Amino acid sequence: MIWLPGIDYLPMSIADYDNSKLTIFFSIRGEGTAALASFKDKVVGIVGPLGKPLSINTRSRYLLVAGGTGLAPIIRLAKELNSLGIPTTIVWGTRKGENVGEVPTFFKEITGLDLHICTEDCSIGFCGKAIDLVNELIPKLKPAEIVAAGPNDMLAEIAYLSFKSGINPVLILESIIKCGLGVCGSCVLGTTGLRLCKEGPAIKASKVIDYLIKYLPESRRKEVISKGLPYVT
Numbered sequence: 001m002i003w004l005p006g007i008d009y010l011p012m013s014i015a016d017y018d019n020s021k022l023t024i025f026f027s028i029r030g031e032g033t034a035a036l037a038s039f040k041d042k043v044v045g046i047v048g049p050l051g052k053p054l055s056i057n058t059r060s061r062y063l064l065v066a067g068g069t070g071l072a073p074i075i076r077l078a079k080e081l082n083s084l085g086i087p088t089t090i091v092w093g094t095r096k097g098e099n100v101g102e103v104p105t106f107f108k109e110i111t112g113l114d115l116h117i118c119t120e121d122c123s124i125g126f127c128g129k130a131i132d133l134v135n136e137l138i139p140k141l142k143p144a145e146i147v148a149a150g151p152n153d154m155l156a157e158i159a160y161l162s163f164k165s166g167i168n169p170v171l172i173l174e175s176i177i178k179c180g181l182g183v184c185g186s187c188v189l190g191t192t193g194l195r196l197c198k199e200g201p202a203i204k205a206s207k208v209i210d211y212l213i214k215y216l217p218e219s220r221r222k223e224v225i226s227k228g229l230p231y232v233t
C-alpha cells in the first residue's frame with residue numbers, strides 16, 4: 001500500500017526491486033494515480049509487502065498472461081523465472097496500440113524477456129485479445145504452469161481454457177482494497193470468503209471459479225454449470 005500523505009492509500013503491485021529502488025507500474029486512472037504520478041521527489045509511505053507470495057515450480061514451462069496494467073505483478077515474476085532459466089512466454093494484451101509506448105522496452109530491461117503483444121485495434125502485434133493468442137499458444141507450448149493477471153473477464157477465460165487443458169492456473173485478482181490488512185472485509189471475493197489482501201492476490205483458479213463464473217460468456221458459463229470442468233467440483 002502506498003500512502004500519499006493527505007491524499008490516500010493506493011494498493012499497488014511491486015514490479016521490481018533491488019537494494020535501493022522499488023519499481024511500480026501503473027496507469028493514471030483517477031485522482032489517486034494522478035497524484036502518485038505527480039509525487040516526484042516527495043516522500044511517500046509504504047505498508048507492505050502484504051498478501052501471500054507466489055511460489056515457483058522450478059521444473060515447469062510457464063505461460064504468463066497479462067491484461068492492461070495486470071502486467072505489473074507479472075514483471076517481477078518474469079524476471080525471477082528468467083533468472084532461474086525456466087522457459088517462460090509472456091502474453092500482454094491491451095486495447096489500443098497507443099497504450100504500448102515504451103512498455104516492451106521497460107519490460108525487457110527489467111526481465112530480459114520479450115512480450116508477445118496483443119492489441120484489440122490490431123495496430124501492433126497479434127490482432128485480438130490476449131485470450132485469443134493464449135488459446136493458440138497453450139497447445140503449442142504445453143505449459144505446465146499458467147499465471148494470469150488482469151480484468152476479471154480475462155481471468156475467467158484463462159481459467160476456462162486452462163482447466164480444459166488440465167492446468168489449474170494461478171490468477172492474480174483485483175478487488176476493492178481499503179485496509180490491506182485483512183480486517184475491513186472490502187476485498188472479499190464474493191461467496192468464496194477469500195480476502196484478496198490476505199489470502200491473495202495470487203490464488204489458484206479452482207478456489208475462485210465460483211466467483212469468476214459470472215464473467216464468462218453465457219455459452220461457456222452454461223457449459224461449466226452443466227458439464228463441470230476439471231478442478232471445478
Ligand code: FES
Binds near residue numbers: 188195198
Ligand atoms: S482490504 Fe480490508 S480486508 Fe482486505
